[in-house]
Each structure stands twice: as C-alpha cells, then as structure tokens.
Amino acid sequence: MKIHEYQGKAIFAEFGVPVPEGYPAFTVDEAVAAAKKIGGKVVVKAQIHAGGRGKGGGVKLADGPEQVKELAGQILGMQLVTHQTGPAGKEVQRLLIEKASNIDRELYAGIVLDRSRGRYVMMVSTEGGMEIEKVAAETPEKIIKEWILPGSELLPYQLRRLAYALGLEGDQVKQGLRTLQALWQAFAAKDCSLMEVNPLVVTSEGDVIALDAKLNFDDNALFRHPELQELRDLSEEDPHEVEAAKFNLNYIKLDGNVGCMVNGAGLAMGTMDIIKLHGGEPANFLDVGGVANAETVSNGFRIILDDPNVQAVLINIFGGIVRADRIAEGIISAMQQVEVKVPVVVRMEGTNAEQARQMLDDSPLKFIVAHSLGDAAQKAVMATKGGAA
Amino acid sequence: MSILVGDHTRLVVQGITGSEGSYHTAQMVEYGTRVVAGVTPGKGGQTDANGIPIFHTVAQAKAETGANTSVIFVPPAFAGDAIMEAVSAELDLVVCITEGIPTADMVMVKSVLDGSGARLIGPNCPGIITPGQCKIGIMPGFIHQPGKVGVISRSGTLTYEAVFQLSNLGLGQSTGIGIGGDPIIGSTFLDLLILFAEDEGTEAIVLIGEIGGSAEEEAAAWITETGMTKPVVAFIAGRTAPPGRRMGHAGAIVSGGQGTAESKMEALQAAGIHVCQSPADIGESVLKALG
Numbered sequence: 288m289k290i291h292e293y294q295g296k297a298i299f300a301e302f303g304v305p306v307p308e309g310y311p312a313f314t315v316d317e318a319v320a321a322a323k324k325i326g327g328k329v330v331v332k333a334q335i336h337a338g339g340r341g342k343g344g345g346v347k348l349a350d351g352p353e354q355v356k357e358l359a360g361q362i363l364g365m366q367l368v369t370h371q372t373g374p375a376g377k378e379v380q381r382l383l384i385e386k387a388s389n390i391d392r393e394l395y396a397g398i399v400l401d402r403s404r405g406r407y408v409m410m411v412s413t414e415g416g417m418e419i420e421k422v423a424a425e426t427p428e429k430i431i432k433e434w435i436l437p438g439s440e441l442l443p444y445q446l447r448r449l450a451y452a453l454g455l456e457g458d459q460v461k462q463g464l465r466t467l468q469a470l471w472q473a474f475a476a477k478d479c480s481l482m483e484v485n486p487l488v489v490t491s492e493g494d495v496i497a498l499d500a501k502l503n504f505d506d507n508a509l510f511r512h513p514e515l516q517e518l519r520d521l522s523e524e525d526p527h528e529v530e531a532a533k534f535n536l537n538y539i540k541l542d543g544n545v546g547c548m549v550n551g552a553g554l555a556m557g558t559m560d561i562i563k564l565h566g567g568e569p570a571n572f573l574d575v576g577g578v579a580n581a582e583t584v585s586n587g588f589r590i591i592l593d594d595p596n597v598q599a600v601l602i603n604i605f606g607g608i609v610r611a612d613r614i615a616e617g618i619i620s621a622m623q624q625v626e627v628k629v630p631v632v633v634r635m636e637g638t639n640a641e642q643a644r645q646m647l648d649d650s651p652l653k654f655i656v657a658h659s660l661g662d663a664a665q666k667a668v669m670a671t672k673g674g675a676a
Numbered sequence: 677m678s679i680l681v682g683d684h685t686r687l688v689v690q691g692i693t694g695s696e697g698s699y700h701t702a703q704m705v706e707y708g709t710r711v712v713a714g715v716t717p718g719k720g721g722q723t724d725a726n727g728i729p730i731f732h733t734v735a736q737a738k739a740e741t742g743a744n745t746s747v748i749f750v751p752p753a754f755a756g757d758a759i760m761e762a763v764s765a766e767l768d769l770v771v772c773i774t775e776g777i778p779t780a781d782m783v784m785v786k787s788v789l790d791g792s793g794a795r796l797i798g799p800n801c802p803g804i805i806t807p808g809q810c811k812i813g814i815m816p817g818f819i820h821q822p823g824k825v826g827v828i829s830r831s832g833t834l835t836y837e838a839v840f841q842l843s844n845l846g847l848g849q850s851t852g853i854g855i856g857g858d859p860i861i862g863s864t865f866l867d868l869l870i871l872f873a874e875d876e877g878t879e880a881i882v883l884i885g886e887i888g889g890s891a892e893e894e895a896a897a898w899i900t901e902t903g904m905t906k907p908v909v910a911f912i913a914g915r916t917a918p919p920g921r922r923m924g925h926a927g928a929i930v931s932g933g934q935g936t937a938e939s940k941m942e943a944l945q946a947a948g949i950h951v952c953q954s955p956a957d958i959g960e961s962v963l964k965a966l967g
Contacts (some may be wrong), residue, residue, distance in 0.1 A: 403890060
C-alpha cells in the first residue's frame with residue numbers, strides 16, 4: 288500500500304524525523320490559509336502516488352499567500368504526468384503547502400528489503416535529488432549500505448559510518464545519527480516495504496531535514512496496522528482493482544483485449560504470457576485465489592467484462608485445492624446474471640475437471656472449450672479477431 | 677530415488693485442527709503420507725478425525741512420535757512463530773504452506789533458520805511431493821507419477837500445469853517442490869538444484885521461475901560454474917507483467933529494471949539451459965532434452 292507524501296511526513300514527525308512545517312490542502316482556500324499560517328516563502332506540492340512530480344510541474348515555489356492562490360488553482364485538478372503515471376497522468380486532488388527550505392546539500396536515504404540476504408538494508412548517498420536507480424547503475428560506489436540485524440536497530444557504528452559517508456559535519460552528525468535511526472524505527476514500527484527520503488537535505492542553517500517522504504507498506508502486515516487503513520486514498524487506485532479486492536480477487540488492469548480469469552498467480556502470469564505469444568494482448572491479470580467459489584468467480588467475471596476493451600475472455604483453471612466444478616458453477620451463474628456479448632474460452636484441468644466440463648456442456652450457454660493451455664490461448668486470440676475458434 | 681521426502685518421512689501437521697489443516701491432513705493420509713502427529717496449542721491429548729494424536733507443542737510431538745518433518749497450515753499472523761517452533765524442535769524439514777506472512781516476520785525466521793540444521797520449504801507454496809511415496813502440502817496428488825524429473829517452482833498452479841504435461845508424456849517426477857512466491861523463502865532454486873544434481877534418481881530438472889528477485893540468475897551462475905550436466909528446462913512467468921506492480925505473489929514485482937523475465941531468461945540461456953517461450957511447451961522440452 289502507498290500513501291501520500293504529507294501522510295508520510297506525519298509519520299516521520301511522530302518518530303522524530305525532522306520535516307518542514309506543512310499542511311495538506313484539498314481546496315485553494317485551504318492552501319492559502321496554510322500559507323498564511325506558515326508565513327514567508329512556501330512550496331506548493333501536488334500529492335499523487337507517483338514520483339517525478341517536480342519535473343511534471345506539480346511542485347512550485349511561492350512568495351506568499353497571493354501566489355499560493357494562483358499556483359494552487361493551477362495545480363489542483365490538473366492531470367499531472369510524470370514518468371511513473373503513464374501518459375494519461377493522474378488528477379491532483381490534494382496539495383501539501385510546506386515552508387520553503389534553504390537547501391545547502393541534497394542527500395539520499397532509503398530502506399528496502401535485500402531479498403538475497405533476507406535482511407533490511409539502509410542505503411544512503413550524497414547524490415540526493417537524482418533517481419537512485421541511476422546512481423546505483425552508474426556510480427554504485429556512491430551508495431553506502433548497512434544491513435540491519437534482525438530484531439535490532441542500526442548499531443552505533445553503522446549509524447556513524449552512514450552519517451560520515453554523507454559528509455555530515457559538526458552538529459549535523461548528531462542530527463544525522465538521530466534521523467537515520469528514527470527512519471528505521473518508523474520503518475520497523477509501521478511494517479514498511481520501502482522507505483525513501485529523496486532528498487534528505489542539509490539546510491544553509493545546518494539542519495538535517497527530510498524534504499520528501501516515500502513510504503510503502505507491506506500488504507501482508509496491514510492486519511496489524513488499523514491506523515494505516517485510514518491513510519488509504521482509494522481515488523489513487525484503479526476502481527476495478529479496489530472492487531476486486533473486496534472479493535479477495537487479485538486483479539490488475541492492463542491494456543489488451545483478452546480478459547483472463549485464472550487460479551494461481553504463477554499460472555495467471557503464464558496465461559498472460561502465452562496470450563501474447565499467440566499474438567494477443569492480455570486485458571488483465573486476475574487470480575481468483577485458492578478459496579474461489581461461485582460468488583467470487585461471478586464477481587471476477589463482472590469486473591473483467593466491465594472493461595470495454597475486452598473482446599474475449601479466457602478462463603484457465605487448474606483445479607488443486609480449488610475444485611474445477613465449483614468454478615464452473617460460478618461461471619454458469621455469472622453468465623446467467625450478466626449479459627455476455629464476447630466469446631468465452633474455457634480450459635479446465637485438475638481436481639474435478641471432468642465434472643466441470645460436463646456442467647459447461649450441459650448448460651444452455653455457449654462456451655468455446657479448449658483442450659490444453661496452448662489451445663486455449665490460440666482460441667481466445669482468434670476469438671478477438673472475430674475468427675470462429 | 678528422490679530428495680528430502682519419501683518413505684522415511686514422519687510428518688507432524690502444525691494447525692491440524694484448522695479447516696485447511698484438517699482437510700489437507702485427510703488428503704495426505706489418503707495419498708499414503710505417514711502423518712504421525714498434529715499440533716494445536718490447547719488441544720493436546722485429543723486425536724483428529726484420522727486418529728492422529730494431537731500435541732500442544734512441536735517438541736512434544738517429536739518426542740512422542742519421532743516426527744522428522746513438519747507441515748504448517750497456521751494463519752499468517754502466527755505462521756512465522758510456528759516455523760521457528762519447528763526449527764527449535766530440531767526437525768529436519770519444515771514445509772510452510774501459509775500465504776500472507778508479513779515480511780518482517782520472515783526476516784526474523786530467516787535469521788533463526790540460518791543458524792540451525794533445519795531446512796525450510798516455502799512459505800506461500802503448494803509443498804513437496806515424492807510421487808507414490810509422500811505428499812506434503814496441497815497439490816493434487818493424482819496428476820503426479822513416480823519418475824526421474826525433478827521439478828522446482830515458485831508457483832502453485834503453474835507447477836501443476838508443468839507436472840500434468842510431464843505425466844501425460846509418460847515422464848514421471850522424482851520429487852516436485854514449490855518453493856513459494858514470497859520475497860523471503862527458506863529454500864531457493866539453487867539450494868534444491870544442488871540436491872537434484874546429486875540425486876541419482878533425477879535425470880532432468882524443470883525450473884519454473886517468475887519475475888522479481890535474482891534466484892533464477894543465481895541458479896544459472898551455479899550451473900555455469902560447476903558445469904552440471906543434467907539437462908535443465910526452464911520457464912519464467914511474467915514477461916507481460918507491468919513494472920512496479922505486485923502480480924499476486926508478493927515476490928513477483930519488477931523494480932528498477934531488475935528481476936525482469938528477459939534478464940532471467942538470458943541468464944538461464946547463457947548457462948546452457950533450455951528456456952521455454954511458452955508454458956505449454958515445458959513437457960515436450962523435457963522429452964526432447966532427455967533424447
């Protein structure tokens with residue numbers, strides 16, 4: 288799960304990571320009020336779940352409330368396009384109005400999981416303000432890493448190594464040690480999956496502060512963080528994906544025209560791949576999961592068909608724990624409820640597949656039955672081209 | 677021949693009285709797996725529907741029944757603890773089926789595991805099977821046949837697909853293992869590849885990977901280094917997955933251009949492994965590789 292920068296900064300503040308004074312604003316009036324409260328120069332920052340906002344024109348400096356009024360009016364409601372949003376961009380519905388900082392140096396700090404070591408790693412770099420992937424690819428020696436011992440905090444020597452690697456001096460060192468540890472404490476306490484501060488800055492006044500806050504949370508751990516649920520901004524997520532999640536379906540919208548319903552994530556990816564291999568494009572990823580029943584399948588069907596690009600549906604079920612006959616029951620009931628105007632290709636194997644195929648045969652509905660994975664993909668792609676499969 | 681599980685396996689089921697645990701215990705017993713004990717804290721002293729004795733703790737179960745392997749059907753919030761309990765009871769093998777364990781819990785599990793003699797398969801996996809001898813987990817037993825192909829996979833149903841293709845072509849399996857779809861897992865492709873390479877009963881190996889991480893690349897590098905001669909056939913799922921998105925499995929995410937299907941396929945091909953373009957070609961490719 289992702290959250291907005293202003294929400295991330297509130298978490299930072301809670302754990303003692305210094306952030307500039309700032310307030311969220313949903314309207315121009317709120318933005319102006321925030322600017323008056325802060326006083327002096329402020330930054331108007333678009334709040335969307337994507338990076339690269341500055342380059343896209345979503346972050347602007349303002350002299351005072353008058354200019355904030357103008358800029359907030361421009362940014363609120365705009366379709367902000369960045370390298371992470373896709374060409375359509377994202378509509379800006381929230382702003383962060385923040386006290387402008389006098390930046391002396393821009394640094395980077397981040398925490399991720401190192402999968403190969405099975406440990407979290409804190410990474411810092413003097414190359415703040417740049418894309419860290421680029422720094423990692425071009426000048427990997429400029430990224431300093433410390434792996435965190437499971438169940439522990441960063442050890443004093445690790446903090447010192449990181450702080451001195453950032454070139455901090457004098458009183459900044461103490462601030463740096465405190466801030467880096469506070470970042471880890473926030474990461475651990477909130478079950479983050481990723482945290483980035485880019486940039487972490489040293490101001491002309493010599494203070495170390497987080498000018499940015501990117502926090503992602505481990506979806507598997509959300510059950511123990513009810514307070515994070517409140518931070519969820521559903522308008523930033525695809526409405527179909529939100530709808531699917533209500534039924535424990537794992538749906539991701541893609542751009543193609545072959546709708547897919549599959550049990551199991553690996554097979555679902557494999558099915559998308561084989562559609563492409565046969566010259567088609569998958570319209571979605573949909574894993575009906577290990578506990579699929581008639582109701583979940585019926586909802587999955589409805590969500591797939593709600594996508595106007597879908598010209599054929601491929602249902603690929605390999606019964607294991609999920610019994611194929613239950614899925615067949617769901618498909619039949621869904622197709623009786625929802626008017627299906629596109630061809631439906633069904634391939635079933637595994638537990639109770641024979642009964643499932645019999646049920647589909649016996650129903651008055653029209654299915655294109657496929658006999659193997661390859662056959663299914665071919666028939667689905669043919670069906671989108673209007674070919675009789 | 678086989679690896680890790682077989683006629684010698686004496687299984688304890690952790691979470692035996694839950695709905696998943698009780699259902700799959702019956703299935704495993706029916707397949708012929710020797711299930712010797714169950715564990716549900718608070719229900720020690722009872723027996724389950726199959727007459728299997730239930731204990732409060734894994735240590736008790738081991739002491740009383742000589743269990744050497746555990747399978748875990750405990751809910752995600754408690755599964756990390758259940759794995760560590762099995763490891764501390766010094767079982768040889770722990771198979772965790774549970775999906776959705778928080779990553780931070782698995783970081784702790786991994787550190788406990790690294791200092792122990794136990795091996796973990798999973799979590800978030802279908803389990804491990806030596807056809808005709810021992811089935812541990814949730815896979816449909818009837819699609820498997822005893823034979824000489826070792827199967828290692830990050831997926832569940834895609835593994836069934838591959839096994840189904842193999843069995844239909846008369847190619848049985850020595851042992852089939854789902855290693856799990858999470859970012860932190862107990863046993864990697866490489867760990868199990870080494871065991872299959874040494875196993876006299878395994879003549880070919882199927883490796884089913886997916887986007888995310890670098891476990892496939894590490895296996896490829898090992899094959900190049902050691903010059904292992906057993907034929908390996910691979911498939912990587914997720915070529916069409918959009919970057920940055922979690923494709924069902926928490927581990928299936930491409931970040932910063934790393935962990936892509938293409939980079940994995942290239943690494944495997946460079947190691948002389950036959951990489952299938954289509955998941956429908958896995959069985960045929962093994963048949964060809966075995967000549």
